[in-house]
Amino acid sequence: xxxxxxxxxxxxxxxxxxxxxxxxxxxxxxxxxxxxxxxxxxxxxxxxxxxxxxxxxxxxxxxxxxxxxxxxxxxxxxxxxxxxxxxxxxxxxxxxxxxxxxxxxxxxxxxxxxxxxxxxxxxxxxxxxxxxxxxxxxxxxxxxxxxxxxxxxxxxxxxxxxxxxxxxxxxxxxxxxxxxxxxxxxxxxxxxxxxxxxxxxxxxxxxxxxxxxxxxxxxxxxxxxxxxxxx
Numbered sequence: 001x002x003x004x005x006x007x008x009x010x011x012x013x014x015x016x017x018x019x020x021x022x023x024x025x026x027x028x029x030x031x032x033x034x035x036x037x038x039x040x041x042x043x044x045x046x047x048x049x050x051x052x053x054x055x056x057x058x059x060x061x062x063x064x065x066x067x068x069x070x071x072x073x074x075x076x077x078x079x080x081x082x083x084x085x086x087x088x089x090x091x092x093x094x095x096x097x098x099x100x101x102x103x104x105x106x107x108x109x110x111x112x113x114x115x116x117x118x119x120x121x122x123x124x125x126x127x128x129x130x131x132x133x134x135x136x137x138x139x140x141x142x143x144x145x146x147x148x149x150x151x152x153x154x155x156x157x158x159x160x161x162x163x164x165x166x167x168x169x170x171x172x173x174x175x176x177x178x179x180x181x182x183x184x185x186x187x188x189x190x191x192x193x194x195x196x197x198x199x200x201x202x203x204x205x206x207x208x209x210x211x212x213x214x215x216x217x218x219x220x221x222x223x224x225x226x227x228x229x230x231x
Contacts, residue, residue, distance in 0.1 A: 015111030
């Protein structure tokens with residue numbers, strides 16, 4: 001049996017001393033994949049896979065064609081060749097931008113930015129909780145992703161799909177405004193607005209503006225629904 005962990009961005013919380021217990025045991029996996037371009041702020045794209053037994057990669061991907069023979073001396077003397085560890089025969093120098101990022105900022109600073117994003121998620125939750133009569137937050141909020149949806153009293157008797165559409169339109173409104181770029185997801189078959197915070201440039205004022213703008217769109221759409229009902 002092979003245990004693979006798709007670490008995506010969440011596995012990098014191991015750099016935050018306060019939250020690294022959340023990924024305790026991840027080192028027991030046979031392989032781990034994650035993206036430097038997510039929570040380590042490296043320019044897109046830059047993925048990484050760690051494999052406990054590198055010999056398995058060599059057995060899988062090593063090519064023995066006559067034009068790819070290896071010799072002890074010359075440019076083929078290095079062992080193993082990078083192309084013997086994965087499916088790409090030719091590749092760009094992705095590792096350089098990773099090296100620059102780690103060299104410039106260091107692991108401690110990157111871990112601090114991860115912790116900051118998690119705290120910003122809690123701040124966003126606190127802003128949304130002020131509207132808890134019509135905003136439902138998916139809990140728990142553990143890292144830096146906040147999922148929530150609007151369930152206005154005015155639509156309490158509406159079909160659930162109508163409320164889903166209402167939230168989807170709000171998501172599009174905020175995207176088109178240029179204030180933020182949330183996405184959507186589905187939880188228990190219902191559509192939620194999804195905010196994933198991974199930028200080192202975010203500050204608390206960004207979330208104030210986000211919620212303020214979102215509420216303006218929310219009330220504007222409710223008025224529009226009311227006008228349609230009157231007409």
